[in-house]
Amino acid sequence: MMQEKSALILPTEQPEISQEQPAIHVDRVGKTFTLNDGTELSAIDEVDLKIGKGEFVALLGPSGCGKSTILRLVAALEQASKGRVSVEGREPRELSKAHRLGVAFQDHALLPWLTIEDNVALPFKVSGKPVDQARIGYLLDLVGLRGFETARPRQLSGGMRQRVSIARALVLHPDVLLLDEPFGALDAVTRRHMNVELQRIWSEERITTLLVTHAVEEALFLADRVVVMSGRPGRVIKSIDVPFARPRLPEMQRLAEFHHIADELTLALEPGGQH
Numbered sequence: 001m002m003q004e005k006s007a008l009i010l011p012t013e014q015p016e017i018s019q020e021q022p023a024i025h026v027d028r029v030g031k032t033f034t035l036n037d038g039t040e041l042s043a044i045d046e047v048d049l050k051i052g053k054g055e056f057v058a059l060l061g062p063s064g065c066g067k068s069t070i071l072r073l074v075a076a077l078e079q080a081s082k083g084r085v086s087v088e089g090r091e092p093r094e095l096s097k098a099h100r101l102g103v104a105f106q107d108h109a110l111l112p113w114l115t116i117e118d119n120v121a122l123p124f125k126v127s128g129k130p131v132d133q134a135r136i137g138y139l140l141d142l143v144g145l146r147g148f149e150t151a152r153p154r155q156l157s158g159g160m161r162q163r164v165s166i167a168r169a170l171v172l173h174p175d176v177l178l179l180d181e182p183f184g185a186l187d188a189v190t191r192r193h194m195n196v197e198l199q200r201i202w203s204e205e206r207i208t209t210l211l212v213t214h215a216v217e218e219a220l221f222l223a224d225r226v227v228v229m230s231g232r233p234g235r236v237i238k239s240i241d242v243p244f245a246r247p248r249l250p251e252m253q254r255l256a257e258f259h260h261i262a263d264e265l266t267l268a269l270e271p272g273g274q275h
Contacts, residue, residue, distance in 0.1 A: 021088070021089045022050040022051055022052055022053075023051050023052055023053040023054075023055070023087065023088060023175070023176065023208040024049070024050070024051040024074055024085075024086075024087055024176060024208065024210065025049070025050050025051075025084075025085070025086045025087075026047050026048060026049040026050075026070060026073070026074070026083070026085050027048060027083050027084045027085070027086070028046050028047070028048050028082070028083040028084075029044065029046075029047045029048075029070075029073065029080045029082065029083035029084065029085055030042065030044060030045045030046060030047070030080065030081050030082040030083055030233070031043045031044050031066065031069050031073065031078065031080055031081050032081045041232075042232070042233040043066040043069045043232060043233060043234065044065075044066035044069055044070060044229075044232075044233055044234040044235070045233040045234070045235060046083075046235055047066075047070060047083070047229075047234065047235060047236055048236060049070070049227060049236060051208060051210060052208070053208055054206050054207070054208055055208060055209075055224050055225065056202060056208075056209040056211070056222060056223050056224045056225075057209070057210055057211070057223055057224065057225050057226075057227060058211045058212075058213055058218070058219035058220075058222060058223035058225075058226045058227070059071070059210065059211065059212045059213070059219075059227050059229065060213065060214070060216065060219050060226060060227065060228045060229065060265060060269060061228060061229030061230070061231075061234060061269065062229075062231050062269055063214070064231070064232050065229045065230060065231050065232055065234040066229065066232060066233065066234030067212045067229060067234065068180050068181075068212055069234070070210075070212075070234075071178050071180050071210060071212050072180075073085045073092070074087060074092055074101075074176070074178060074210060075092065075096065075101055075103050075178050076091075076092035076093040076095070076096035076101070087101070087175065087176055088100075088175055088176075095175060095176070099123060099126070099127040099129075099172050099174070100172070100174050100175045100176070101174055101175070101176050101178060102169035102170055102171075102172070102174035102176065102177045102178065102207075103169055103177075103178045103179075103180075104162070104165045104166050104168075104169045104177075104178070104179050104180070104182050105165075105180045105181070105182070106180060106181040106182060106183075106184045106185055107185075108153070108161045108162055108164065108165040109165065110153040110161055110164055110165065110168075111153075112152060112153050112154060113152075114152075114153075115149060115150050115151065115152060116140070116145060116148050116149055116150070116151050116152075116153070116156070116164050117136060117140070117149040117150065119153070119164055119168055120136050120139060120140065120164060120167050120168045120171055121136055121171070122168060123168060123171050123172050124171065124172070127172065129172070132171075135171055135173075136167075136171065139167040139170055139171055140167060142167070142201055142204055142205075143163035143164070143166060143167045143197070143201060144163065144197065145160065145163060145164065145167070148160070157190070158185065158186050158190065159183075159186055159190045159193065159194050159197075162182055162183060162186070162194060163194075163197065165182070166179075166182065166198065166201060170201075170205060170207070174207065175207075175208065176207065176208045176209070176210070177202075177205075177207045177208070177209040177210075178209075178210050179209065179210070179211045179212065180212045181212055181213060181214070182194075182198075182211075183195070183198075183218070184213075184214070191215075191218070192250065195218055195221050195222060196250060198222060199221070199222055199246070199247065199248060200247070202222070203246060203247060211223065216262050216265045216266050216269070217253060217262055219265070220242060220244075220258065220261060220262055220265065221248060221252070221253060223242055224241070224242055225239060225240065225241050225242060226239070226240045226242060226265060227239045228240075228265060228268045228269060231271065237268060238265075238268045240261065240264070240265065242261070243257070243261075244257075244258070
């Protein structure tokens with residue numbers, strides 16, 4: 001039993017983070033929103049986060065702390081009020097225009113009138129690039145949906161639709177994959193299954209990934225590093241390197257070490273828990 005445990009928690013080879021140019025750099029960023037009544041709301045403040053090339057980072061925090069705001073800044077869907085966000089040393093909007101950012105949200109946003117194959121092919125058409133059928137076939141194999149090419153989204157389960165969404169996000173070989181609560185709407189059993197599937201998919205592609213989630217166990221199972229944010233205005237208050245080797249099996253979540261780290265992260269999420 002002890003041998004099995006040590007095999008599961010051997011230190012993972014963590015990607016080296018280049019101090020000169022991390023894959024993602026959120027550099028002392030703040031974001032303020034103006035509400036309808038003119039009140040200014042500070043969503044995040046002085047956030048500093050570096051993510052290395054090929055690293056999988058999960059972002060945890062209480063509701064309303066600005067986790068999704070950070071992801072939207074990296075995805076070029078929002079502009080920082082102060083500080084700077086860079087991806088591969090460039091402005092996020094440059095990579096977005098070049099279709100080098102892959103994004104999947106909680107709402108899979110599949111087009112209901114298109115087949116699964118055509119939904120995955122959509123980024124090729126939007127970017128004006130020739131459709132690569134081999135890439136589409138590879139990704140449908142990778143996400144376990146070979147044979148469903150001609151199905152419509154309504155004919156698939158919630159978990160299957162999210163797998164289509166992830167395949168679509170990966171189809172153009174993006175530099176960065178951004179996941180905003182991709183499994184938040186799924187039931188607990190399906191969500192655990194999707195965690196295993198996402199780990200397998202990520203292990204094949206090894207793409208720089210930022211995952212926003214509320215689930216401590218999900219973050220710990222999937223990520224190389226877990227970053228915890230405070231309540232609003234969100235700030236980074238803790239960063240933990242995950243010590244578990246890959247590939248990770250669901251049984252890993254029964255280890256005492258897993259529960260110890262999960263408890264530490266949960267405590268950090270509570271008001272005053274970071275002190």
